[in-house]
Amino acid sequence: MNPRVQLAVFTRDLRVADNPMLAQAATAERVVPLFVQDPAITGGRFSNPSRQHLLNAGLADLDHSLRGIGGALVVRRGDPITEIVRLAERVDAEAVHIAADVSSHAQHREQRLAAALAGHRRGLVVHEAVTTVQPAGSITPSGSDHFAVFTPYLRRWLQQPRRDPLPPPRAIRLPDGLPSGRVPSGQQARGWTGGETAARQRVEDWFTDGLDDYHDRHDDLAGDATSKLSPSLHFGFVSPLELVTRAQRHAGPGPEAFVRQLAWRDFHHQVLAARPQAAWQDYRPRGDHWIDDDAAFRAWQAGLTGYPLVDAGMRQLTKSGWMHNRARMIVASFLTKTLYLDWRLGAQHFLDQLVDGDLANNNLNWQWVAGTGNDTRPNRVLNPLRQAKRFDADADYVRRWLPELAAIDDPTMAHQPWLLPAADRRTLRYPEPIIDLTVGRDRFAHGRG
Numbered sequence: 214m215n216p217r218v219q220l221a222v223f224t225r226d227l228r229v230a231d232n233p234m235l236a237q238a239a240t241a242e243r244v245v246p247l248f249v250q251d252p253a254i255t256g257g258r259f260s261n262p263s264r265q266h267l268l269n270a271g272l273a274d275l276d277h278s279l280r281g282i283g284g285a286l287v288v289r290r291g292d293p294i295t296e297i298v299r300l301a302e303r304v305d306a307e308a309v310h311i312a313a314d315v316s317s318h319a320q321h322r323e324q325r326l327a328a329a330l331a332g333h334r335r336g337l338v339v340h341e342a343v344t345t346v347q348p349a350g351s352i353t354p355s356g357s358d359h360f361a362v363f364t365p366y367l368r369r370w371l372q373q374p375r376r377d378p379l380p381p382p383r384a385i386r387l388p389d390g391l392p393s394g395r396v397p398s399g400q401q402a403r404g405w406t407g408g409e410t411a412a413r414q415r416v417e418d419w420f421t422d423g424l425d426d427y428h429d430r431h432d433d434l435a436g437d438a439t440s441k442l443s444p445s446l447h448f449g450f451v452s453p454l455e456l457v458t459r460a461q462r463h464a465g466p467g468p469e470a471f472v473r474q475l476a477w478r479d480f481h482h483q484v485l486a487a488r489p490q491a492a493w494q495d496y497r498p499r500g501d502h503w504i505d506d507d508a509a510f511r512a513w514q515a516g517l518t519g520y521p522l523v524d525a526g527m528r529q530l531t532k533s534g535w536m537h538n539r540a541r542m543i544v545a546s547f548l549t550k551t552l553y554l555d556w557r558l559g560a561q562h563f564l565d566q567l568v569d570g571d572l573a574n575n576n577l578n579w580q581w582v583a584g585t586g587n588d589t590r591p592n593r594v595l596n597p598l599r600q601a602k603r604f605d606a607d608a609d610y611v612r613r614w615l616p617e618l619a620a621i622d623d624p625t626m627a628h629q630p631w632l633l634p635a636a637d638r639r640t641l642r643y644p645e646p647i648i649d650l651t652v653g654r655d656r657f658a659h660g661r662g
C-alpha cells in the first residue's frame with residue numbers, strides 16, 4: 214500500500230473549486246481523479262436524457278479543468294464498488310476519498326465501499342460537499358435525529374459555523390501509465406449547459422444582476438428572475454457552501470431570501486439523510502385514499518387540464534426541462550389535492566422531465582405540497598385562480614407557454630377562458646376545465662378524512 218497515492222472519486226460534486234474531497238486527495242503525491250458511470254443510475258428511474266447530457270458536459274468540463282492542473286479525469290463504467298476497488302488495487306492507493314450523499318442508493322454505496330476497501334486494508338475518507346452543513350444531518354434538535362420543521366432548522370442552520378471555500382488544487386499528478394478511459398463529450402440539453410465553467414459564469418451573472426432583487430421578484434412567474442442554479446447545484450458544478458458564504462457577504466433582503474432557499478435545500482437533504490425511505494414513502498401518512506384516474510393524470514402531464522396557470526407550468530416543464538418554483542407548487546397542489554392523485558405519480562413525472570431533478574428536493578417538496586411531508590399546514594390547497602391573480606396578474610406567463618391563449622389580451626379571460634363567449638371558445642382549441650375546483654376541494658377533504 215502506497216501512502217503517496219490516493220483516489221478522488223467524484224459523484225455529484227463535479228467541480229475543482231471548493232471541493233473538500235478533491236482538495237484533500239490532492240495533497241498526495243499521486244492522485245487518481247475518478248468517475249464511475251453507474252448503469253444502476255444512468256439506466257434507472259432517476260435518470261433522464263437531459264440530465265445525462267448535463268452530466269456528460271460536466272464530466273468533459275471537469276476533465277478539461279483537471280488537465281489544466283496536470284491531471285485528467287479517469288472514467289470507468291460498471292458497478293462503482295468493483296471499479297473503485299479494482300483501480301485502488303492497481304495503483305496501490307492508500308485511501309479513497311468520496312463525498313457523502315443522502316439517498317439510500319448513495320448511503321448503501323458508501324457502506325459497501327467502506328466494507329470492500331477494508332477487506333483490502335485500504336481506507337475510505339468521506340467528505341462533505343453536497344450540503345453546506347457538515348454533514349447533512351449534523352444539526353439536530355434534542356430528542357430526534359433530524360429537524361422535521363423548517364423554521365427551527367433555519368435558526369440553527371444560520372448559526373452554524375462554516376469553513377471558508379477552498380480554492381482548486383494547484384497541481385495534480387496521476388500515477389504513471391494509467392489509461393484515462395473515454396470521457397463523454399459535452400453536450401447542451403434543452404438550452405442548458407452543464408459543467409463547472411458554465412455554472413461559474415451563471416453565478417457571476419446572478420451576483421451582479423439578480424441577487425439584490427430576488428426577494429421582490431422570485432415569485433413573479435413571468436419575470437423568471439430566479440438564479441436557475443438548480444441543475445448546477447444538483448450535479449455539484451457549483452458549491453452550495455460557496456454560494457451561501459458569498460451571498461452572506463452582501464447585505465439586504467435579496468441575499469437573505471436567496472440564502473433561505475439554499476437552507477431549504479439543506480433542510481430536505483437532512484430529512485432524506487435521516488429517512489431515506491421518505492423518497493417514496495409518506496413521511497407523515499395521512500390515511501389518503503388517492504384516486505385512480507389515468508385520463509386526469511395524462512391531461513395534467515400534457516398541460517391540458519383547462520386551468521391555464523396549471524397548464525402553462527406543465528408546458529414549461531415539457532418544453533424547457535425546468536419549471537418556476539411557484540408553478541411547481543401550483544401544479545403539484547392541483548395534482549395531489551384538486552385531482553387527488555398520488556404524489557408519487559407527479560414526483561416520478563418531474564424526475565423524468567426536469568434538468569434539475571433531485572431526489573431530496575423533488576420528492577420531499579412533492580410530499581410538502583401533498584401534505585404528507587413537512588408542511589405545518591398539510592391541508593392547504595392552492596387555488597390556481599387566486600394564484601394567477603397574485604403571481605401572474607398580467608397573464609404573461611400563461612400567454613408565453615400556451616400559444617392557444619396568446620392572443621387573449623384581457624388577463625382575466627386568459628386565466629379563465631371559460632368566461633369567453635361560446636363562439637370565441639370554440640376557436641381556441643383549448644379544453645374546458647377537467648374538474649370543478651370546489652368539487653375537487655370537497656373530495657380531497659372527504660378522502661383525507
Ligand SMILES: Cc1cc2nc3c(=O)[nH]c(=O)nc-3n(C[C@H](O)[C@H](O)[C@H](O)COP(=O)(O)OP(=O)(O)OC[C@H]3O[C@@H](n4cnc5c(N)ncnc54)[C@H](O)[C@@H]3O)c2cc1C
Pocket residue numbers: 431439440441442443444446447474475477478479481536537538539541542545563567569570571572574575576578579582
Ligand atoms: C413539487 C416540487 C418539485 C421540486 N423539484 C425540485 C427538483 O427536482 N430539484 C430541485 O433542485 N428543486 C426542486 N424544487 C425546488 C425549487 O422549485 C427549485 O429548486 C427551484 O425552482 C430551482 O430554480 P432556481 O435555481 O432558479 O431557484 P432559486 O429560487 O434561485 O433558489 C436557489 C436554490 O435554492 C434551492 N431551492 C430553492 N427553492 C427550494 C425548495 N423549495 N426546496 C429545496 N431547495 C430549494 C435550489 O437549490 C435552488 O437552485 C421543487 C419544488 C417543488 C414545489
